[in-house]
Amino acid sequence: MSKRVGVEVSIAVADAVKLARAEVISAYPITPQTHIVEHLSDVVANGELDAEYVPVESEHAAMSCCLGASAAGARTFTSSSSQGLSLMSEILYHPGPMRLPVVMVVANRALAAPISIWNDHNDIMVQRDIGWIQTFAENGQEAVDLLLHAYRVAEDPKVSLPFIVNIDGFTLSHVIEPIILPDQEDVDAYIPSFKPHVKLDPKKPVTMGPVGIPEVYTEAKVAHEMALRASKKVIIQGWKEFAGKFGRQYNPIETYRMDDAETVLVTMGSISETAMTAIDAMRDEGQKVGLLRIRLWRPFPGPEFRKAIGKTVKTLAVIDRTISTGASCGPVSAELRSILYKMPGRAPKIFGFVAGLGGRDVTVDTFREIVDKANLYAKKRPTDLYEVIGVREK
Secondary structure, eight states: OOEEEEEEHHHHHHHHHHHTTOSEEEEOOOTTTHHHHHHHHHHHHTTSSOOEEEEOSSHHHHHHHHHHHHHTTOOEEEEEOHHHHHHHHHHHTSHHHHTOOOEEEEEEOOOSSSOOOSOOSHHHHHTTTSOOEEEEOSSHHHHHHHHHHHHHHHTSTTTOOOEEEEEETTTTTTOEEEEEEOOHHHHHHHSOOOOOSSOOOTTSOOOOSOOOOHHHHHHHHHHHHHHHHHHHHHHHHHHHHHHHHHSOOOOSEEEESOTTOSEEEEEOSTHHHHHHHHHHHHHHTTOOEEEEEEOEEESOOHHHHHHHHOSSOOEEEEEESSOOTTSSSOHHHHHHHHHHTTSTTTOOEEEEEEOOGGGOOOOHHHHHHHHHHHHHHHHHSOTTOEEETTOOOO
16 A cells, blocks of 8 residues: 655655666765655665665766666666766756666756755756757656656657656755655556666677767767657657546646736746745736646657647746856756747747756745836837846845
8 A cells, every 4th residue: 555654855756766676776965855865775785675886986987876776677777866966967958869768766966166065956957968868857756756757758669768756956856745655566667677678788799989080970869869769759748648547647847826817927846836925816816827737748748748838938047057157048948939939920029037056045025026027028128138136246
């Protein structure tokens, strides 16, 4: 029987890794993801999980270990954040084209300088083009569910791609929430045993990840791109299967109070729940405000986003949790601008806002300010606005 427990989200994520029966866990501590791998070390040490726990010397080594373990046919897991994720970067580009279904949780944290251990999305936005499937969780239950979904999808023979589940550092990773942990039998039924697409075997030697000379490099990259795009069908199917077995439904784009919305907030991650509270308050005051939450970041669900907008929306206020220095807009804003040009004649105006950098609180009042500014700008300003919210005057 599934059990409902009050537990720190990081611990629940580790328990989900145990339920998924990971076989190799490559671990290096970095705040705020450390509790995940710490708990997994206990789980392996006390015999609850039959796995190789490898305490490596750096995040670069952690991903290298996952690469080798996955190539040998093992179900792998690791976790990282911030500077550690950046140190992994060289290796992060390998699993995708090599079709190795490594699963990782990133506890999103700001990048230095200045040094910050608090949450924003700068670390993962730097890595948005590594060719991994990526989702964002809003709360602890979603973190657990999306982790199980990640293994179901990544290891599917039609996909065989690495998968990142993003959880906001501290504001989600260290919060204690009531979370339903499913039965082992149900998880085993949902996640089939891992049968590698290709693996290293001394009896059948193969070369993996060789030099890509100019005559083959482009074709290899296009093949990876096509595989990533094609994975969306399996991602959606995996969520449908999850709903059928566990009763909780997920979608690439989630909506809230969108029926007649004219001004719409666009969010990712745990601030979405605060945005819903703000929208409820603004709706009570007569404002036609709605919310679009991006759950699937890569491959980006453009058609689903355009469909979710509907016919009443006039203005989009897009919240980026990172500042794209020197750019005309943030990465999420840029993504949406690139797909909305395909809606000539009815595309809403789009304004980009940066909020929550380095752990700055994103409150109900923050969302009120963003909506007020978006409505004001829609009347008199072009849509190339890119504004940081909450800058304090000296």
